[in-house]
Structures are given as C-alpha cells and as structure tokens.
Amino acid sequence: MKKVIKNGTIVTATDTYQADILIENGKICMIGSQIEVDGAEEIDATGNYVFPGGIDPHTHLEMPFGGTVSRDDFETGTIAAAFGGTTTVIDFCLTNKGEPIANAIQTWHDKSKDKAVIDYSFHLMIGEINENVLNELPTVIEEEGITSFKVFMAYKNVLQADDETLFRTLVTAKELGALVMVHAENGDVIDYLTKKALAEGHTDPVYHALTRPPEVEGEATGRAAQLTGLANSQLYVVHVSCAEAVEKITEARNKGIDVWGETCPQYLALDISDLEKPDFEGAKYVWSPPLREKHHQEALWSALKNGQLQTLGSDQCSFDFKGQKDLGKGNFTKIPNGGPTIEDRVSILFSEGVNKDRITLNQFVDIMSTRNAKLFGLFPLKGTIAVGSDADIVIFDPHVERVISAETHHMAVDYNAFEGMEITGEPITVMSRGEFVIKNKQFVGKLGSGKYLKRAKYGELKNVVTES
Numbered sequence: 001m002k003k004v005i006k007n008g009t010i011v012t013a014t015d016t017y018q019a020d021i022l023i024e025n026g027k028i029c030m031i032g033s034q035i036e037v038d039g040a041e042e043i044d045a046t047g048n049y050v051f052p053g054g055i056d057p058h059t060h061l062e063m064p065f066g067g068t069v070s071r072d073d074f075e076t077g078t079i080a081a082a083f084g085g086t087t088t089v090i091d092f093c094l095t096n097k098g099e100p101i102a103n104a105i106q107t108w109h110d111k112s113k114d115k116a117v118i119d120y121s122f123h124l125m126i127g128e129i130n131e132n133v134l135n136e137l138p139t140v141i142e143e144e145g146i147t148s149f150k151v152f153m154a155y156k157n158v159l160q161a162d163d164e165t166l167f168r169t170l171v172t173a174k175e176l177g178a179l180v181m182v183h184a185e186n187g188d189v190i191d192y193l194t195k196k197a198l199a200e201g202h203t204d205p206v207y208h209a210l211t212r213p214p215e216v217e218g219e220a221t222g223r224a225a226q227l228t229g230l231a232n233s234q235l236y237v238v239h240v241s242c243a244e245a246v247e248k249i250t251e252a253r254n255k256g257i258d259v260w261g262e263t264c265p266q267y268l269a270l271d272i273s274d275l276e277k278p279d280f281e282g283a284k285y286v287w288s289p290p291l292r293e294k295h296h297q298e299a300l301w302s303a304l305k306n307g308q309l310q311t312l313g314s315d316q317c318s319f320d321f322k323g324q325k326d327l328g329k330g331n332f333t334k335i336p337n338g339g340p341t342i343e344d345r346v347s348i349l350f351s352e353g354v355n356k357d358r359i360t361l362n363q364f365v366d367i368m369s370t371r372n373a374k375l376f377g378l379f380p381l382k383g384t385i386a387v388g389s390d391a392d393i394v395i396f397d398p399h400v401e402r403v404i405s406a407e408t409h410h411m412a413v414d415y416n417a418f419e420g421m422e423i424t425g426e427p428i429t430v431m432s433r434g435e436f437v438i439k440n441k442q443f444v445g446k447l448g449s450g451k452y453l454k455r456a457k458y459g460e461l462k463n464v465v466t467e468s
C-alpha cells in the first residue's frame with residue numbers, strides 16, 4: 001500500500017524544508033508539496049521533523065564478553081533501537097583465532113536472522129592475519145558485503161591484536177576496499193596499571209577508569225593513525241572518549257591521513273563521577289574507554305561541531321546490574337564492560353546537541369545517520385531522504401519533554417545508564433522500508449523483518465542491494 005507523510009519538516013544532512021513524501025514498495029518515490037494519491041494511507045506529521053532513520057554503526061548484540069553474554073540480542077536490541085529512531089545497526093562479528101571466518105559470520109547470521117526488526121549488517125573482527133585469513137577476506141567482502149574490519153588494541157590476552165596484525169590489516173584493507181576500525185587503547189599499559197592497582201588493594205569500579213587514563217587512549221589513537229598513514233590506508237576510530245584522542249585524529253587529518261572518529265552518548269552525557277556511586281552502582285558505568293573528567297565532554301562536542309569527529313555510535317553492549325555487572329564485586333577487572341545505549345543515542349544527540357546549540361539540526365542528521373551510511377557503504381540506499389532511497393523514516397516530535405528511565409525503556413536490561421536525565425524530543429513513528437515498526441510510540445513491527453545488508457566497498461558511494 002502507498003503511504004504519504006504529509007505536512008512535516010524534512011531534515012537531511014544538508015537541507016531543512018517543508019514537503020510531503022510518497023512511499024511505494026518500500027522506497028521514497030516522490031517528494032513534493034501537497035501530494036495527493038487516491039487510496040494512499042496518510043500520515044500527518046504537522047509540527048514534527050521527518051528525518052532519515054538513524055544508522056548505528058557500533059553495536060554488540062548477544063555478544064560473549066568477560067564470561068557472560070550481552071543481554072540485549074537482535075530482538076530486544078533492534079526493537080529498542082527502533083523506539084529510539086534507529087533503522088539500521090551494524091554489529092561486530094567476533095572471530096576466534098584458528099577458526100574459519102566463515103563460521104563466525106554464520107554464527108552472527110544465526111543470531112540475527114529471525115529476530116531483527118530493522119535492517120542490519122556486520123563488521124568483522126580481525127584478531128590475526130595469516131594465509132587462511134588472507135584467503136577468506138576477499139569472499140567476506142565480495143560475497144558477504146562486509147566492508148569494515150575491526151582491530152582491538154586493548155583487552156590483552158582476550159581480543160587484543162598486536163601492531164603487526166593492525167598494520168597488515170590496514171595494508172590488506174587498502175587493497176580490498178575496506179575501512180579499518182580500531183578500539184584504540186594501549187592494552188599492554190592498561191594490563192600493567194590494573195595489576196598494580198589490584199596488588200595495592202584497589203578493587204572498586206572507579207579503578208577501571210583510573211587504570212585506563214586518557215593518555216593510553218591518546219597514544220593508541222596516534223599510533224593507529226600513524227600506521228594508517230604509513231599503509232596509505234583508511235581508519236575509523238570507535239568510541240573516542242577524550243581530548244587526547246581527538247587531538248591525534250585532528251593531527252592526522254591535518255596531515256591528510258584518512259582517519260575518522262566516532263564518539264558515543266555516554267561520553268557526551270556522563271562522566272567519571274558516575275563510577276564513584278556507592279553500593280557498587282559505579283559498575284553500571286564501566287565502559288572501555290572509561291568515562292572521563294567532565295571537561296572532556298565539551299572537547300567532544302566541539303569536535304563534532306567542527307568536523308574533527310564525524311559520527312555517533314551507541315557501543316550498545318548491555319549487561320544486567322544484578323547477575324552480570326556484579327560479577328566484578330571485589331575486583332573491578334571482572335565487571336563486564338559496556339552499557340545500554342542503543343535506544344537513547346538519537347534523542348540524546350538531539351536534546352543535548354541541537355537543543356543546546358552545540359550542533360545544527362543538519363549536523364545532527366549527518367552524525368547519527370548520513371555520515372555512517374557514507375562511510376560504511378550504505379549511501380544513498382540508507383541515510384537520506386531522497387527519491388529512490390529506502391523509506392527508513394523517523395517522524396520526530398522536537399517539543400515533547402520526557403525523562404529517561406529503565407521503567408519505560410525497551411531494552412532488556414535492569415537499569416538505564418541515563419536514568420533521570422531530562423530530555424526534549426522523541427520519535428513518534430518509525431518506518432523501515434516503508435513499513436511501520438513504531439506507530440504512535442507503539443511497537444507494530446515483525447520479528448525477522450529486518451534484512452541483512454551487503455555493503456559497498458569503502459569510498460564507493462553507490463547503491464547496494466538488500467537481501468534477506
């Protein structure tokens with residue numbers, strides 16, 4: 001059935017204007033004034049913004065970590081994402097050394113296939129480079145459409161790769177047309193500092209942050225950027241949390257090195273004092289990199305404003321406070337790292353960013369959607385409101401005031417890291433390829449309706465095919 005969104009204000013990464021949108025067969029097929037089509041369902045967007053669905057480039061759904069598994073899976077995670085105005089997620093597919101990459105990718109397909117309610121894709125973790133891996137990577141790109149590789153520079157003895165692996169990944173990615181993503185923290189130094197802290201009897205959650213100071217993130221970011229320049233490759237630094245890392249990204253970009261940076265809502269809205277909350281509550285705020293002193297927040301906002309950082313990912317990796325985070329009682333190194341952020345990513349960026357004049361409305365759309373589509377091979381299929389693009393659309397009320405709470409959120413976890421935060425603006429209706437997923441704030445989607453997206457190679461701004 002055809003649908004017309006009427007009387008809304010369309011917002012893209014470049015324009016803000018009043019127009020109606022005609023949707024047919026899951027695509028935007030006309031944008032114009034006063035569109036009238038017999039038999040089409042009319043959706044009134046008077047007083048609301050109409051923007052492209054958010055693209056979350058950084059999620060960990062049902063991911064094994066620290067002896068447990070992240071709580072939100074492709075069902076609860078994508079439902080919560082849709083409530084929050086996100087219509088595409090790109091999740092990290094973990095690999096195991098010595099095992100075929102194809103098995104890891106199959107595991108991720110099995111986790112997501114009948115569950116996702118919005119479209120999704122995968123990044124591939126690279127933990128080692130050897131003949132087998134090099135033989136498989138062309139298939140990963142050409143057949144699976146996975147065109148981004150992730151290297152962890154931290155989590156020693158678990159996920160961490162060495163510099164040779166990072167450098168060979170950068171060289172290979174350049175040859176094959178993939179974007180290399182890094183978790184940039186110096187894992188060896190963190191290992192030394194955590195052992196020292198524990199030996200001195202420091203076990204509380206705040207020591208998670210004190211043993212991962214900004215310098216270890218700045219150093220790793222600078223190293224990854226320099227290696228990218230040497231390989232003449234391309235790099236995307238995930239979850240940038242501090243001024244030191246922004247400085248290194250800026251320095252590299254000024255030298256012409258192809259480096260991009262992502263931050264996350266937790267670094268914009270929370271700070272290290274949250275880790276000091278009593279009764280072990282600080283564990284709710286354990287992320288890597290850790291929350292920082294408050295002054296880093298303004299450094300991140302101004303980097304988003306002036307383009308030194310370009311995207312916002314959620315880094316969704318949720319664990320219940322009771323039964324998961326409390327694995328680290330008496331030893332902060334055992335607290336599973338990560339938190340529930342997928343649902344509030346878009347709204348926090350709008351409320352704290354646009355409403356507080358830190359970024360413009362068009363920058364907001366670019367940061368939470370369009371730039372991600374461009375960097376990760378989904379543009380112009382996704383990430384914009386244009387004729388021919390998928391009708392992944394959010395109707396957003398910019399005036400509604402609300403308070404974030406675990407009592408009303410849709411994630412599966414027993415707390416919300418932003419509990420009590422007052423924000424303005426909320427998605428009212430969300431469509432994925434022209435079908436309602438959220439209608440008037442109610443979930444009306446279908447499990448398994450989300451499609452796996454094969455993505456274009458890095459730098460190719462061409463359309464891509466969606467596949468089930």
Ligand code: URP
Binds near residue numbers: 315337
């Ligand atoms: O603390 C975090 N960020 N947990 C998720 C895994 C990762 O490092 O991104």
Ligand code: ZN
Binds near residue numbers: 238
């Ligand atoms: Zn990470």
Ligand code: ZN
Binds near residue numbers: 058059060239315317
């Ligand atoms: Zn992550």
